[in-house]
Amino acid sequence: GENVEQHPSTLSVQEGDSAVIKCTYSDSASNYFPWYKQELGKRPQLIIDIRSNVGEKKDQRIAVTLNKTAKHFSLHITETQPEDSAVYFCAASISRGSYIPTFGRGTSLIVHP
Amino acid sequence: EAGVAQSPRYKIIEKRQSVAFWCNPISGHATLYWYQQILGQGPKLLIQFQNNGVVDDSQLPKDRFSAERLKGVDSTLKIQPAKLEDSAVYLCASSPSGGPATQYFGPGTRLLVL
Numbered sequence: 001g002e003n004v005e006q007h008p009s010t011l012s013v014q015e016g017d018s019a020v021i022k023c024t025y026s027d028s029a030s031n032y033f034p035w036y037k038q039e040l041g042k043r044p045q046l047i048i049d050i051r052s053n054v055g056e057k058k059d060q061r062i063a064v065t066l067n068k069t070a071k072h073f074s075l076h077i078t079e080t081q082p083e084d085s086a087v088y089f090c091a092a093s094i095s096r097g098s099y100i101p102t103f104g105r106g107t108s109l110i111v112h113p
Numbered sequence: 114e115a116g117v118a119q120s121p122r123y124k125i126i127e128k129r130q131s132v133a134f135w136c137n138p139i140s141g142h143a144t145l146y147w148y149q150q151i152l153g154q155g156p157k158l159l160i161q162f163q164n165n166g167v168v169d170d171s172q173l174p175k176d177r178f179s180a181e182r183l184k185g186v187d188s189t190l191k192i193q194p195a196k197l198e199d200s201a202v203y204l205c206a207s208s209p210s211g212g213p214a215t216q217y218f219g220p221g222t223r224l225l226v227l
Contacts, residue, residue, distance in 0.1 A: 001171065006155070032213035043204065043218035044156065051213060089155045098144060098168040098211025103155035 002027040004092050006104030014112050019080050021107045023090035024072040030092040032099055033066060033073050038106075039086045047088075048075070080111045115139065117219035119205050125225045131193040134222045138186070138207030144168075145182055146216065147190050148204040156204055162188065163211050195226045 003026040013019050023033075031052035036044035050057045050064045050073065057064050061080075066073040073092075077084055087106045093099040118137040126132050138145050143164050148156035159178065160170040164185040173180070177196070182188040192199055202223050206216040 004155075034213075034215075043220055044216075045218070046215045049213070049215075091155075093213065095213075096168070098161065098163045099213055100161060100169045101146075101158060101216070103148075103157070105155045106153075 002030060002092055002094055002102040004090060004102050004104040006090055006107060008107060009105065010108045010110070012110045012112065013080055015080060015082060017080055019077045019084070019109055021075045021088055021090070022072060023074070023092070023104050025092040026071065027092070027094060028071065030094050032093040032095070033064070034091050034093070034101070035064060035075050036089045036091070037086045038089065044089060082111050082113050085109055085111045117205055117207055117217050119219035119222055121222055122220060123223045125227065126195055127227050128197055129194040131191065132195055132224065134190045134203050136188045136190070136205030136219060138205070139217055142207035142209050143185070144208045144211050145188050146206040147180055147188070148206065150202045150204055150221070152201070159190070168211065197226050200224055200226045
């Protein structure tokens with residue numbers, strides 16, 4: 001089955017700095033890559049996603065890049081703010097009639113004011 | 114629109130006991146997911162339904178876990194008998210279709226097995 005590795009497990013930055021979280025996947029058939037943000041004690045919420053026919057997608061301070069050849073994708077957050085502090089999960093989804101997701105272990109992002 | 118509902122929110126049981134969780138997805142959502150999230154880890158997919166059919170249950174420990182989605186709406190996840198390592202948050206999520214679409218998560222059920 002699919003295997004998703006996520007790094008780093010913890011990321012500490014100063015407010016205003018950029019943050020980058022990287023994920024690799026094993027199954028070249030994966031073609032949908034969402035990113036979720038989970039604040040402490042709350043449910044995961046989608047923040048951005050990318051499909052395999054696109055190399056980059058941006059939404060305000062958040063961007064995701066995908067390298068299909070290398071089978072890795074990254075989340076970039078610019079001008080970080082304290083409210084960006086949360087756990088971020090990447091996922092890789094394979095279509096077998098329905099999209100089946102595999103999540104990474106998560107990155108705890110801490111933004112210091 | 115109303116979100117994904119789950120109950121109970123918290124459950125404490127002793128090992129070897131049984132427990133059941135309930136999920137009501139967003140109205141009209143065809144796809145329903147059950148995840149197990151152990152502290153400090155990402156959600157692990159246990160079972161995925163498309164309407165009332167199972168799409169994937171390859172990571173469901175079938176000797177003790179079972180799930181059903183009658184009439185393609187609500188779903189229940191059961192553990193019988195529970196083990197200590199089943200202590201986790203059980204998340205239910207739904208999406209409009211089986212395609213690449215946003216999953217909407219419920220608040221989760223926090224299970225502690227003593």
